[in-house]
Amino acid sequence: MDYRGYLCGLKSMPQFSRLILDSEGMIWVGREAAWGFAEPLSWEVYSQSGEWVAVVKPPPHFRITAILRSEILGVIVDDLGREFPAAFSMERG
Numbered sequence: 001m002d003y004r005g006y007l008c009g010l011k012s013m014p015q016f017s018r019l020i021l022d023s024e025g026m027i028w029v030g031r032e033a034a035w036g037f038a039e040p041l042s043w044e045v046y047s048q049s050g051e052w053v054a055v056v057k058p059p060p061h062f063r064i065t066a067i068l069r070s071e072i073l074g075v076i077v078d079d080l081g082r083e084f085p086a087a088f089s090m091e092r093g
Helices: none
Strands: 018-021 027-033 040-046 052-056 062-067 071-077 083-089
Touching: none
Parallel strands: none
Antiparallel strands: 018 027, 027 040, 040 052, 062 071, 071 083
């Protein structure tokens, strides 16, 4: 049983933790956030018309700052809270 909502006095939790619009107009919906880490563990990607396109699972502790045509930019946060810039290539179908 997930008690996160009750710990904050809430009876429900939002269906997503972050929304990002990428450079191609795709909508990225962050749904699963790890307890104690605000960034989603996976992202559902939807077209401009709302059709489901893909699920993207970035590396652990990676915070997305921008999504370009062929790259995902962001920072990796280490156990001490230090941030390191990172970029990952991406192929679109």
